[in-house]
Amino acid sequence: MQEGLTNGLGGEVDIRRWNRLARFESMLEEVVSSNAFWQRRLGNAPARGSSEAFRRLPLTSNQDFSRDLQEEPPFGTNLTYPLAAYSRYHQTSGTIGRPLPVLDTPESWTWWCDCWDAVLDACGVRSDDRAFFAFSYAPFIGFWSAHDAVVRRDLFTVTGGGASTARRLRLLQDTDCTLLFSTPSYALRMAETAGHEGIDIAGSSIRSVILAGEPGGSLPAVRERISEVWKADVFDHAGSSEVGAFGIPCPQGRGVFVNEREFITEVLALGDDRPVSEGQTGELVITNLGRPGSPVIRYRTGDLVRPKRLPEGLLLEGGILGRADHMMLIRGVNLHPSAIEEAVRRETGATEFRITVTRENAMDEADVEVEGTPSACRAIAEDVRNSFGVRIRVRSVPRESLPRWQAKAKRFRDFRD
Numbered sequence: 309m310q311e312g313l314t315n316g317l318g319g320e321v322d323i324r325r326w327n328r329l330a331r332f333e334s335m336l337e338e339v340v341s342s343n344a345f346w347q348r349r350l351g352n353a354p355a356r357g358s359s360e361a362f363r364r365l366p367l368t369s370n371q372d373f374s375r376d377l378q379e380e381p382p383f384g385t386n387l388t389y390p391l392a393a394y395s396r397y398h399q400t401s402g403t404i405g406r407p408l409p410v411l412d413t414p415e416s417w418t419w420w421c422d423c424w425d426a427v428l429d430a431c432g433v434r435s436d437d438r439a440f441f442a443f444s445y446a447p448f449i450g451f452w453s454a455h456d457a458v459v460r461r462d463l464f465t466v467t468g469g470g471a472s473t474a475r476r477l478r479l480l481q482d483t484d485c486t487l488l489f490s491t492p493s494y495a496l497r498m499a500e501t502a503g504h505e506g507i508d509i510a511g512s513s514i515r516s517v518i519l520a521g522e523p524g525g526s527l528p529a530v531r532e533r534i535s536e537v538w539k540a541d542v543f544d545h546a547g548s549s550e551v552g553a554f555g556i557p558c559p560q561g562r563g564v565f566v567n568e569r570e571f572i573t574e575v576l577a578l579g580d581d582r583p584v585s586e587g588q589t590g591e592l593v594i595t596n597l598g599r600p601g602s603p604v605i606r607y608r609t610g611d612l613v614r615p616k617r618l619p620e621g622l623l624l625e626g627g628i629l630g631r632a633d634h635m636m637l638i639r640g641v642n643l644h645p646s647a648i649e650e651a652v653r654r655e656t657g658a659t660e661f662r663i664t665v666t667r668e669n670a671m672d673e674a675d676v677e678v679e680g681t682p683s684a685c686r687a688i689a690e691d692v693r694n695s696f697g698v699r700i701r702v703r704s705v706p707r708e709s710l711p712r713w714q715a716k717a718k719r720f721r722d723f724r725d
Contacts, residue, residue, distance in 0.1 A: 344385040369608045398449035400549040419598030423553035424457035431543045438464040440485035449549040473501040484513045491521040493717035499537040510539040520545040526627030529653035566622045651691040656680040660710045667724040676702040
């Protein structure tokens with residue numbers, strides 16, 4: 309067996325510490341013996357034994373799992389074991405298409421929590437911390453695994469459940485919680501509601517805000533705004549329902565590190581299968597190693613990242629930069645919603661906004677609605693023009709006229725043909 313494995317930067321890395329290729333091959337042997345989905349995609353005797361053989365395995369996407377679910381409802385065929393072996397049912401958020409079911413065995417759920425342990429350690433979580441989870445506890449996997457990892461540590465834990473934002477804020481204060489688990493959007497929404505309700509969150513007991521669920525937690529303007537209004541440290545995390553909790557916060561706020569002990573990571577150029585060079589943006593492709601009951605192998609996440617190899621590990625600079633299908637090409641310039649969000653946050657803080665992209669005369673056009681003053685909107689448009697050399701339309705809309713989100717925010721509307 310060769311010792312190298314692709315590192316997402318077009319080179320090879322030493323994998324002897326974690327023996328990931330051996331773990332992958334052991335998992336693969338079990339999977340192809342009984343998992344109908346991967347039997348069809350890989351065959352009963354897939355190539356193995358080297359990094360080159362690994363890279364010859366087909367790439368898989370959300371659309372592949374969606375088609376499988378349509379053909380074999382209600383769970384699809386990515387099941388290695390009989391249904392009785394599974395104990396957890398969750399769903400994806402539906403970012404692309406309909407939500408997909410996600411099933412875990414007791415063993416793979418423990419693995420999820422183990423991955424979150426690495427996140428909690430990076431965030432400096434202490435035994436005397438009190439954790440508040442500001443999400444709805446719906447089937448979307450959300451912070452379910454984070455919650456169970458915290459409970460496993462015997463920490464005092466409070467769940468927001470179906471409470472209103474104002475009620476959650478009061479509950480958070482009544483229980484003197486020190487950790488807030490939330491999406492970036494909802495952390496800002498809570499700050500906005502606190503202002504309306506006269507609740508002093510800056511003087512609350514919250515010392516750390518741990519973010520997940522959507523891009524933005526590593527954007528400097530977003531991080532700074534959340535830190536400012538909560539007077540707390542801010543940590544970003546990355547994961548997905550299909551893949552697991554793969555991202556570990558960078559203590560310096562540079563982005564997230566990949567948990568390379570548990571995931572094989574590639575970053576491929578958009579539109580082809582070539583690895584990107586360091587510092588270039590590409591699509592994150594992940595293989596997980598601790599979920600043999602419903603694994604993903606060379607899975608195209610649809611997430612845009614910018615990899616950088618550091619002594620500490622593989623850093624995704626700026627965290628998850630956004631979705632590949634949200635990329636806009638405006639007058640020859642690639643522009644992503646996260647660039648617009650940074651400009652909005654720099655000018656207006658917690659203000660809500662929405663991006664609508666259309667195609668006019670074969671060119672993408674972005675129309676941005678912002679709950680801000682006309683002067684702030686002009687400043688946002690100027691910020692984007694100075695930074696990227698493109699003009700976008702930014703217009704002021706009334707306060708509270710745009711949707712609010714508790715889970716993943718859906719601020720991007722795509723009306724391109």
